[in-house]
Amino acid sequence: MTAVRWLPLLCLVISCVASPGSGLDGADTGDADTDADTDGFDPSLVTGLPCEIDDLLETRCRSCHGDPAVGAPMSLVSYDDLMAPSLADPSLRVAESALHRMLSVAAPMPPGAPRSIDAAATAAWGDWLDAGTPMGECGAAGGEPEPPTATCSSGRHWDPDDDDGTPLMQPGRPCLDCHDRERLDDPDDDDIPTLLAAGTIYPSLLEPDHCMGAEDPELVVILEGEDGVGRVELVPNSSGNFLVHAAKAPDLKPPFRVTIRRGDAERRMSIPAPHGDCNACHGATGKMGAPGRVLVP
Ligand code: HEC
Ligand code: HEC
């Protein structure tokens, strides 16, 4: 992508679309330049966005681009988030890349049907860019945005005082990582298993550690070698944990192709899992770009 010249685009959008009664807040539809001058906020107190920008992000974007982002590469919450360089094209700021993507037919944001954002709202966004992205007061009064709260769907929790190693242990936590560290501490402890892969499956994306996951005899986690060699089918136990000992599948090596099946329903990881410590990426909020927990299909 090359750097963008906003003026032609904006004239187009605004003259075609920002007609009277467009549904925007009356006071804000005026000249954006004046807006910037008369906002009257104290920058030492306020780091927020103009309300029409904040509202659009809140209603259409933050389900993924929240803080933390869930299933999207970055947050769209603070003014700074929008001023950061775009990940896809660092010559643009995220605020600019966002308008591109909202207007894009090939790669729309939000994902799905293109141009799903009200034309008046994208015009207002263009106005804001044209005015030099002045700060606003929205969201400032509320202080920090509420982080999404993880809820334990099963209502059952593993007891952290239970220090026995069993296949039911530590649902939600990265299994292989801890076993590796424990083995470094105590190389002679034969009770620490060498697992090829393990994780916990949940009914929702946002579930806290130690919450018991989904228990369903129809669920099966299928791992196949990306090279076509080796395959295991794992059934989650009553903690929602699934695991395979390295010794049980000597042919299978990471990276894995991952499929989860329940009857006819299925979820696949579209990229191969680089290693078998599923919960390391599929943590309470999702790390390394993972959308959150390993999810029941
Ligand atoms: C359902 C989840 C979801 C929603 C809702 C969503 N996005 Fe995204 N967004 C993604 C994902 C996933 C990516 C990364 C893949 C891609 O670029 O297509 C992304 C990428 C982007 C990028 C490119 C990254 C960059 O640095 O340039 C921008 C900009 C963006 N989104 C803006 C928005 C805006 C603005 C909205 C709301 C109008 C929105 N997104 C709504 C999931 C979402
Ligand atoms: C905080 C560290 C830690 C985490 C996290 C952890 N384990 Fe363990 N695990 C251990 C230790 C230590 C043992 C050795 C048993 C002992 O010393 O009591 C063990 C033993 C085991 C055993 C062997 C039990 C047996 O009967 O032989 C299994 C199976 C196991 N863990 C599965 C898991 C699974 C599945 C997860 C992830 C959902 C997990 N563990 C997460 C520390 C951990």
Ligand code: HEC
């Ligand atoms: C290095 C990080 C990482 C590891 C390890 C990892 N995943 Fe993923 N997983 C991701 C990312 C990123 C995505 C989102 C992109 C995609 O769908 O491929 C994802 C997506 C998925 C999906 C599809 C999500 C959906 O809603 O359709 C499933 C299912 C899944 N992973 C299961 C697993 C299982 C099971 C393991 C362990 C064997 C695992 N993952 C290990 C990063 C990881």
